[in-house]
Amino acid sequence: MFWFSYSKATSCLVVLTLASLLTPVLAAAGDPDKSDSAKVGKAIYSQTCIACHGANGKGALPGVSDFTVADGPLAKSNAELAKSVNEGLATPGAALSMPAKGGNPSLSDDDILALIVYLRSEFGE
Numbered sequence: 006m007f008w009f010s011y012s013k014a015t016s017c018l019v020v021l022t023l024a025s026l027l028t029p030v031l032a033a034a035g036d037p038d039k040s041d042s043a044k045v046g047k048a049i050y051s052q053t054c055i056a057c058h059g060a061n062g063k064g065a066l067p068g069v070s071d072f073t074v075a076d077g078p079l080a081k082s083n084a085e086l087a088k089s090v091n092e093g094l095a096t097p098g099a100a101l102s103m104p105a106k107g108g109n110p111s112l113s114d115d116d117i118l119a120l121i122v123y124l125r126s127e128f129g130e
């Protein structure tokens with residue numbers, strides 16, 4: 006009798022422990038889009054964008070926007086940023102212009118969204 010209730014209590018504990026171990030895993034799995042996008046975005050950034058924008062997002066060449074400043078490009082909406090990346094950006098008088106799709110015409114809309122998620126997660130506030 007004693008053994009029975011002891012083992013019942015133990016298995017209860019095991020279930021509780023497992024549940025608490027799984028909770029963070031499940032919470033992370035609940036938001037797969039965001040973390041996957043940031044990963045995809047990072048991979049594209051390091052191939053297509055890093056030469057001009059730099060690993061630190063501050064801009065590796067004169068005239069390139071600094072992503073890390075509070076009122077910089079990342080203060081714009083996703084739609085505005087997607088438009089800039091899609092079509093490029095040439096501010097009159099700027100030392101350099103942003104080529105459409107960073108010069109990589111094969112980027113899809115999903116790729117561009119993933120890039121924006123990455124920019125915000127890496128260089129945003």
Ligand code: HEC
Nearest residue numbers: 053054057068069070078089094095096099101102103107
């Ligand atoms: C040849 C250099 C170059 C490459 C490659 C490049 N950029 Fe840019 N990017 C620029 C320059 C220069 C600006 C600033 C343009 C301006 O202000 O007229 C800029 C601006 C931006 C902005 C700010 C747009 C805005 O609306 O303020 C974003 C976002 C951006 N780039 C994202 C990217 C992404 C993502 C990639 C890779 C897919 C990329 N860039 C590749 C040079 C580059």
